[in-house]
Structure formats: C-alpha cells, structure tokens
Amino acid sequence: MSQFTLNLLFIGASFALYIGIAIYCRAKSTAEFYAANRGVGPITNGMATAADWMSAASFISMAGLIAFTGYDNSTYLMGWTGGYVLLALLLAPYLRKFGKFTVPEFIGDRFYSPTARIIGVICLLIVSITYVIGQMTGVGVTFSRYLEVSNSTGLWIGAALVFCYAVLGGMKGITYTQVAQYIVLIIAYTIPAIFISLQLTGNFLPQLGLFGTHDASGVAFLTKLNMLVTDLGFSSYTEHHRSTLDMVLFTMALMIGTAGLPHVIIRFFTVPKVSDARKSAGWALVFIALLYTVAPAVGAMARFNLTATMWPGARTGDTYSQPAVSLEEIQTSPELGWMRNWQVTGLLTWEDKNGDGLIQYYNDAATAGPAVEMAAAQGLAGNELTTVNNDIMVLANPEIANLPGWVIAIVAAGGLAAALSTAAGLLLAISGAVSHDLIKGTLRPNISEKGELMAARVSMAASILVATLLGLNPPGFAAQTVALAFGLAASSIFPVLMMGIFSKRVGKEGAIAGMIAGMVSTILYIFAYKGWFFIAGTNMLPDTPDAWLFGISPASFGTIGALINFAVAFAVSAMTQRPPAHVQELVESIRVPRGAGSAVAH
Amino acid sequence: MSDRTSSNAYWQANLRIIYICLAIWALVSYGFAIVLRPLIASIPVGGADLGFWFAQQGSILIFIVLIFWYAARMNKLDAEHGVDE
Numbered sequence: 001m002s003q004f005t006l007n008l009l010f011i012g013a014s015f016a017l018y019i020g021i022a023i024y025c026r027a028k029s030t031a032e033f034y035a036a037n038r039g040v041g042p043i044t045n046g047m048a049t050a051a052d053w054m055s056a057a058s059f060i061s062m063a064g065l066i067a068f069t070g071y072d073n074s075t076y077l078m079g080w081t082g083g084y085v086l087l088a089l090l091l092a093p094y095l096r097k098f099g100k101f102t103v104p105e106f107i108g109d110r111f112y113s114p115t116a117r118i119i120g121v122i123c124l125l126i127v128s129i130t131y132v133i134g135q136m137t138g139v140g141v142t143f144s145r146y147l148e149v150s151n152s153t154g155l156w157i158g159a160a161l162v163f164c165y166a167v168l169g170g171m172k173g174i175t176y177t178q179v180a181q182y183i184v185l186i187i188a189y190t191i192p193a194i195f196i197s198l199q200l201t202g203n204f205l206p207q208l209g210l211f212g213t214h215d216a217s218g219v220a221f222l223t224k225l226n227m228l229v230t231d232l233g234f235s236s237y238t239e240h241h242r243s244t245l246d247m248v249l250f251t252m253a254l255m256i257g258t259a260g261l262p263h264v265i266i267r268f269f270t271v272p273k274v275s276d277a278r279k280s281a282g283w284a285l286v287f288i289a290l291l292y293t294v295a296p297a298v299g300a301m302a303r304f305n306l307t308a309t310m311w312p313g314a315r316t317g318d319t320y321s322q323p324a325v326s327l328e329e330i331q332t333s334p335e336l337g338w339m340r341n342w343q344v345t346g347l348l349t350w351e352d353k354n355g356d357g358l359i360q361y362y363n364d365a366a367t368a369g370p371a372v373e374m375a376a377a378q379g380l381a382g383n384e385l386t387t388v389n390n391d392i393m394v395l396a397n398p399e400i401a402n403l404p405g406w407v408i409a410i411v412a413a414g415g416l417a418a419a420l421s422t423a424a425g426l427l428l429a430i431s432g433a434v435s436h437d438l439i440k441g442t443l444r445p446n447i448s449e450k451g452e453l454m455a456a457r458v459s460m461a462a463s464i465l466v467a468t469l470l471g472l473n474p475p476g477f478a479a480q481t482v483a484l485a486f487g488l489a490a491s492s493i494f495p496v497l498m499m500g501i502f503s504k505r506v507g508k509e510g511a512i513a514g515m516i517a518g519m520v521s522t523i524l525y526i527f528a529y530k531g532w533f534f535i536a537g538t539n540m541l542p543d544t545p546d547a548w549l550f551g552i553s554p555a556s557f558g559t560i561g562a563l564i565n566f567a568v569a570f571a572v573s574a575m576t577q578r579p580p581a582h583v584q585e586l587v588e589s590i591r592v593p594r595g596a597g598s599a600v601a602h
Numbered sequence: 603m604s605d606r607t608s609s610n611a612y613w614q615a616n617l618r619i620i621y622i623c624l625a626i627w628a629l630v631s632y633g634f635a636i637v638l639r640p641l642i643a644s645i646p647v648g649g650a651d652l653g654f655w656f657a658q659q660g661s662i663l664i665f666i667v668l669i670f671w672y673a674a675r676m677n678k679l680d681a682e683h684g685v686d687e
Contacts, residue, residue: 066658074657078631081662085627088669089620093676207659211648220649238650240639248632273687275677282669289662296658591613592685 003405007146010409011416014184015161018177018420022165025173030449033170033456034101034432040175040270046283048175049267051182051417052425053080053258053284054291055131056138057481059185059418063397064390066299070229070237074296075247079254081285081292086259086494088281092268094501094590096277101269103262103429103493104437110500112583113508114442119515121433123492124262128426128433129470130485131263132463135423136471139416145345145395146412152472158420159468166424167460171270174424181417186290188414192398192407193294196301199401206297216316225304231319232307233366237300243551253558257486260494263422263429274593302393305400309336310361310385320374324358338399347389348396353381361385427467431459476534483526483555491518491561499569504587506569509576514569522561526554612683619675623668631661 001009027033040048058080066073098106104124108117136155143154165173190206197209201221214224226236235241258264267284268277308314313322330336330350342348350359356378362371364383374380395415398407435456440447447455477484492515499506499514506514529548531539541547543554552560578584589595634642639653647655680686 071654071657074635074654077658078635078661081665082627082631085623085665085668089623089672210658211650211655213648222649222654224649226649238654240636244637247636251631251636275673275680275687278669278673278676282666282673285662285666285669289666292662293659588609591616592609593680593687594685596687 001405003408004148006405006409007412010406010413011147014180014413014417017180018161019164021176021180022168022173025165025169025176027168027170027172027453030101030436030453030456032172033453034269034428034436035266036170036172036175036270038270038272040272042271042276042280043283044175044179045267045271045276045280046285047182047287048178048270049264049280049284050287050291051178051185051421052267053264053288053422054182054185054418055422056135056142056415056419058291058295059189059415060138060142060391060394063295063299063302064393066296067303067393068388068390070235070300071240072242072247075251075254077292077296079251080258081288082251082255083258084281084285084288086255087264087268088278091259091265091494091497091501092277092281093274093593095265095497096268096271097274097590097593097596098586099269099596101266102432102436103265103497104433105441106500107496107511108437108441110583110586111496111506111508111511112580113512116496116508116512116515117437117441119512120493120496121437123488123515123519124429124433127261127485127489127493128263128430129467130477130481131261132423132426132430132467133470133474134481135419135426136467137474138419139423140471142412142415142419146409155468155471158416158423159464162420162424162427163461163464166427166464167457170456170460171266171428174428175267175270177424178421181421182287184410184417185414185421186287188410188417189291189298189394190294191410192401192403193298193301195403195407196305196397196401197297200301200304206301207293210297210300221304222300225300228304228307228311228314228319231370232311232361233363233369233371237303243545246545246548246551246553246556249552249556249559253490253556253562254482254486256494256562257488257490257558260489260492260497261485262433262489262493263425265497266429266432267425272596274596298397299393302397302400305397306388306393307361309339309400310359320370324360326358327352328357330359335402338396341399342392342396347387347392348385349387350385353384354379359384423467427460427463430463431456434459434463476531476536480526480530480534483530483557484523487522487526487555487558487561488519490558491522491565495562495565495569499566501587501590503570503573504584505578506573507576507579507583510569510571510573513572514565517568518561518565521564522557525549525557525561529554609683609685612679612685615679615683616676619672619679623672626668627665630656630664635661 031037104117104120107120139158140151140155144151165177193206194204197206198204201209201212202215203209203212214221217224230236271277271280310325311319330339439455440452496511496515528540529543635657642652645652
C-alpha cells in the first residue's frame with residue numbers, strides 16, 4: 001500500500017470517528033452548548049482538556065524548539081504544565097462554583113460592571129483569535145504535506161469538520177470529540193518515540209531513554225549528544241546559556257498565561273462538582289504529561305538522528321571518524337528519501353557550497369573548536385545544510401528513523417487531531433463570548449433560551465468562517481502566539497480572575513484600571529520590539545537581548561504586565577469604594593464548594 | 603453559607619494549603635530547575651545533572667502529585683468544615 005493511501009486511510013478513519021461523535025452528541029440547550037450540562041466526569045474532562053490544550057504547537061513545534069536549543073527551552077515544558085497547578089489551586093474550583101458559562105461573565109458579575117465584562121471580551125477575543133489562526137494554518141500545512149492537496153483545500157476540509165461537531169454539539173460535541181482526538185494524538189506522538197528510544201538506547205520508555213546509555217557507543221546518551229553538537233560548533237545541549245532572569249520571567253509568563261486562557265478555563269465549567277474541578281486539573285496534567293515528558297526525549301533523539309545522518313561516523317564513534325554524507329547519497333539512497341520529501345516543502349534544504357560532493361552540516365558562526373578546524377581542513381565555504389525547520393523534528397521523525405509507513409500515517413492523523421481539538425475549544429470560547437456576553441449580556445438581554453442557542457450556533461459558524469479566512473491569509477501577528485496570546489492572558493485575564501476570588505477589596509474601578517494597565521503595557525512592550533502591529537521595520541528598538549529592558553524579552557513581559565495589573569488594581573481600589581454587599585456575598589459563596597450543583601440552573 | 607466564623611477558618615486553612623503547594627511548585631521549577639541548578643549540579647542523572655532532570659521531567663511529575671494532594675487535602679477540609687458537596 002502506498003504511503004498516500006495509508007495516510008488517507010488513517011486520516012479518513014479518524015475523521016469518520018469525529019463525525020460519528022458529532023451526530024451522537026447534539027446539544028439541545030444552552031447549558032449543553034456552553035457547558036455540556038455540567039455532566040462531564042473529572043477523568044473525561046481531564047482528557048478533553050489535554051486535547052484542548054495541546055495544540056499544533058505542542059504536537060508539532062515544541063520538540064523541535066527543545067531539540068535545537070536544549071536546556072534553555074525547558075521553559076516551555078515547565079511553563080505549559082505548571083499553569084495547571086495555578087488553575088487547580090487558584091481558579092478552576094472557584095469559577096466552577098460561580099456556575100456560569102463564560103470568563104467575561106464572571107468578570108462582569110464580580111466587578112458589577114458591564115464595562116469590565118466588555119474589556120474581558122476584548123482580551124478574550126485577542127487571545128483566542130491569535131491562537132486559533134495558528135491552529136488553522138497547522139491544519140493546512142499537515143493536509144498539504146500528507147494528502148497532497150493544496151493548503152487552502154486542506155483548510156476548508158478542516159473547517160467543514162469542525163463545523164460539523166462544534167455547531168451541532170457545542171461544548172458537548174467538542175468534549176467527546178476531544179477525548180477521541182486525545183487518544184489519536186497521544187498514540188501518534190508516543191509510538192515513534194518508543195521506537196526511536198529503543199533504537200538508540202534500548203529503553204522503551206523515552207523518559208528513561210533520554211537519561212539512559214547510547215547503545216552503539218556505550219556512553220550516556222546526553223553526553224554523546226553534547227559531544228556531537230559541540231564538535232560541530234553548536235552550543236552544548238544540557239548547559240544553561242540564557243539570562244536566568246529572562247528564563248524565570250518567561251516560564252512565569254507561560255504559567256500564568258496558561259492559567260488565564262479562556263478556552264482552558266471553560267473546560268472546568270463542565271464538571272458536576274467543585275471537588276471534580278480540582279481533581280480534573282490533576283487528570284488533565286497526567287494526560288498532558290504523557291506528551292510533555294516524551295517531548296524532550298523526542299527532541300534530543302531527533303536532533304541526534306538528524307545530525308548523525310549528516311555525519312554517519314557519529315553513530316558509533318567520533319563525529320569526524322567518517323566523511324560527511326555525500327550529495328549523491330542524499331539524492332539517490334532510499335534511506336534518505338525523507339530528505340528529498342521534505343526538500344519539496346522547503347523546510348529542509350542543502351547546497352554543496354564548495355563543490356566537494358559532500359554536505360557538511362556544522363555551525364559556521366563558531367569561532368573556535370573542532371568545527372572551525374574541520375571547516376578549514378576541508379575547505380568549506382559555510383554550513384551546507386542550509387535550512388532545518390524546527391517542525392521537521394516531529395513530522396519527519398518516523399521517516400528519519402526509518403519507521404514503517406503506518407507510523408507516518410498515524411503522525412499525520414495525530415497532528416490534525418492536535419490542531420483541530422484546540423481550534424474547536426478556542427472557537428467555543430470565542431462564540432460563547434459573542435453570543436452569551438455580547439448578544440445575551442449586552443445587546444439583547446431578553447433573548448429567549450431558544451434564541452440564544454441559535455445565536456450561539458450562528459456565532460460558532462461565523463467564528464469558524466473568520467478563523468478559516470484568517471488561516472488562509474495569516475496576518476503578521478499570527479506568528480506571535482506565544483508573545484501575544486500568553487502575554488495578554490497573563491497580564492490581563494489571570495490577575496483579574498485571581499483578584500476577583502482572593503480579594504474582597506478590589507472593586508470595579510480597580511479591576512478595569514488594572515486590566516487596561518496590564519494589557520496596554522504588555523502590548524506596547526511587544527510592539528516596541530516586534531513592530532507596531534507586527535509590521536516589520538516599524539519597531540522602535542531592535543529585538544535583541546542587549547536592547548531589552550533589563551534583558552526581559554517581549555515574550556516574557558506578560559509577567560511584568562501581570563505585576564503592573566495587580567499594582568494598579570490595588571492602588572486604585574485603595575482610593576475607591578469597597579465593592580457592594582451583594583458582591584462581597586458572591587465572593588464568600590464562590591469560596592466554599594457547597595451548593596455548586598444548584599448553580600446549574602442559570 | 604451558615605456561619606461566617608467557620609467559613610473564615612475554612613478559608614484560612616485553604617490559604618495555608620495553597621501557600622505550601624505554591625512553595626513546592628516554585629521550588630522545583632524556578633528553584634531546582636533554574637536558579638538553584640548550580641547548587642545541585644554535582645548530582646549526576648544519566649549524562650546530565652539533577653537540575654536538568656527537574657527542568658525536563660521532574661518538575662512536571664511533581665506538579666501532578668501536588669494537584670492530587672491538594673484535591674485530596676481539600677476534600678478532607680471541606681468535610682471537616684461541613685462545606686462539602
């Protein structure tokens with residue numbers, strides 16, 4: 001069976017499963033559409049949250065980010081998991097007790113202000129739309145690579161599929177589809193990792209293989225990898241190179257940003273009880289950790305495999321014990337067919353700059369060490385593996401390790417599952433903000449239950465259309481998901497939710513001033529280095545570590561934005577009146593679990 | 603909510619548990635994995651050091667334990683203060 005048929009078979013089967021679930025789980029009320037009628041068990045919700053959370057970026061890009069940087073990018077691993085501790089301890093149980101449907105609704109009620117609610121909607125829309133564009137482009141790329149259709153056809157197919165289960169089923173349909181998508185994506189991620197860990201270290205658990213022994217050379221795998229990359233002039237894999245302050249702030253921005261993402265928070269509205277919300281965050285992290293503890297092993301092993309493909313001597317002995325891979329081999333050898341496949345996409349390119357028939361991969365920016373000596377001895381004119389895209393590390397991983405065709409097909413289905421499940425969760429957060437906060441909450445408060453359900457479906461359909469159109473022509477800010485979405489969630493949404501629960505003193509003036517201060521300071525800092533609205537060339541300062549204020553990168557600024565938000569909110573609250581009695585009562589009531597069941601009736 | 607003093611005691615106890623959890627949360631991630639990594643660098647873990655293990659594996663595993671411990675501890679506290687569901 002050809003690879004194309006296999007891909008079609010696996011992707012088609014996974015799609016049939018999702019559509020089957022969509023037909024089975026239609027939503028009949030707004031409670032079902034927004035919160036699956038609060039009937040989702042903590043383990044099921046944990047699994048759905050894991051799929052909701054793990055996006056195309058987690059699945060496709062994260063291992064590559066770690067592979068080419070090593071230790072310094074552990075920030076992503078800790079940041080994107082540590083946020084769940086904050087969710088479980090500081091937000092999820094209380095927001096579940098509050099018992100409504102959207103995040104802006106809590107902000108509006110707790111701060112007794114429609115203005116606060118609208119600002120919440122604006123933050124939510126910026127965060128979620130930035131995020132969803134990345135998912136839609138991920139769908140397009142995966143389709144065009146594996147099913148040989150154009151990028152835009154792929155996007156429309158993905159959009160049609162999300163339309164089926166999100167418009168029909170709302171949160172209920174999305175929840176059970178996400179459970180199926182989690183299973184597909186985790187199988188897709190771990191199977192190649194297990195094979196590769198066995199090949200390299202003889203250990204079938206990648207988490208142990210990473211710290212195990214490299215079989216062919218008998219040295220510890222990470223020691224071997226460090227030697228290999230430093231021989232080629234790259235910086236050591238396990239050492240700390242980045243500013244410690246920036247690393248701490250970046251991890252913190254990712255953690256509080258994660259906890260403040262509306263599409264993750266609303267998943268905790270679906271469980272029956274407050275105690276389930278706590279437990280469910282734990283299960284979510286268990287399912288997320290299955291991928292996140294494998295990812296660093298995938299990254300390190302893929303880096304090793306790619307590098308050892310370029311320098312075959314490194315597989316068993318010293319890096320330079322054999323000559324580099326020859327151009328002829330790359331062009332003809334069946335084992336290196338994957339290089340030719342990926343060359344077509346432009347994600348992997350090479351050029352025999354000095355015409356010696358060999359392709360030497362090394363860091364031509366190195367100033368001393370074995371790589372410089374090698375380059376001089378072999379008369380090199382620069383690194384000849386000219387493009388290696390981060391994303392290849394996961395997508396080409398099974399091909400690099402010569403795994404069977406069905407594994408490649410599973411990875412394709414898994415990449416799509418990761419992108420689609422996150423897209424659906426984001427679209428639900430967006431459409432809920434539009435139909436529940438804007439239409440029902442502000443424009444037409446007297447809308448009937450039936451009318452609101454219809455409005456929710458129409459908003460969902462419209463959100464899918466907008467996301468697809470933006471995915472077809474991604475605007476400049478789409479590439480800035482980490483800085484923009486996490487930065488804003490960290491600097492505006494997380495602090496206001498936390499103060500709403502943990503302080504009875506912060507009132508509407510404080511909350512509004514805090515949200516605006518956090519949001520504006522973060523956006524201005526990002527724009528100052530990345531350009532106004534991310535238009536290249538309009539940045540006021542160069543985006544380099546030397547130019548950053550105290551060495552704080554734009555993506556780490558969300559932490560500072562959050563501190564500004566807290567400070568402004570408390571300062572303004574100290575000068576304004578205490579919240580009214582009914583709001584103090586509301587805070588008292590969300591702090592105790594008893595009575596969460598009755599809050600279902602809206 | 604029946605009685606304000608009991609709910610105050612419940613809230614204070616909850617905050618204490620949260621502080622303990624957050625202290626451990628910060629120690630394993632910001633501490634062992636980043637800032638304190640040089641202090642524990644002499645402890646080898648398969649080709650790297652303990653700080654590297656915490657950064658790429660250990661902190662995530664401890665996060666999981668923390669959440670389940672918090673959930674169980676809070677269930678007990680809810681029952682003690684009569685605010686369970």
